[in-house]
Amino acid sequence: MIAPHLYDVRYWFSAHPFPLSTRGVSILSAIFFGMIIADVVLRITAHQKRKTRDSLTKAIISRISRCLETMAVFGLFLLFFAYEGIPVLGSRYFLLAWGIGLVVWGVSIAHEAYVRNPAKRAAAIKKGEFSKYFKK
Secondary structure, eight states: OOOGGGGOHHHHSOSSOOOOOHHHHHHHHHHHHHHHHHHHHHHHHHHHTTTSOOHHHHHHHHHHHHHHHHHHHHHHHHHHHHHHTOTTTTOHHHHHHHHHHHHHHHHHHHHIIIIIHHHHHHHHHHHHHHHTTSOO
16 A cells, blocks of 8 residues: 555644655655646747637636646645644645645636537637628
8 A cells, every 4th residue: 555644534634743754745846846847838838829829728728827836836835834844834634625726726627628618619600600691
């Protein structure tokens, strides 16, 4: 079993958590810095191809970028507090809440990208087809 302490409720909700192990710090820092690097790469590629994208795709890219940068910064703050051993701010339930927030944010972005945007595109095409017969 990998990391059996992760399945213990006392690990996640302890008032005075044990300090993070060096492997835990390195894994979390790799995740958070990876998110920052992914945000920078996404912004660079989106800026290079800005002429070929429509407004709905730009909005999705902007939301993904905002999610990555916000969650990376909050994650680095949580990692700092946990590394320094600050009892309340370094608690593990903040990391749990961070993970849940990331999943909720990702689901809302995916819902907009795969459910709302196709409907908006279809409505825009239908409106364009209808309005081409009227003078402007």
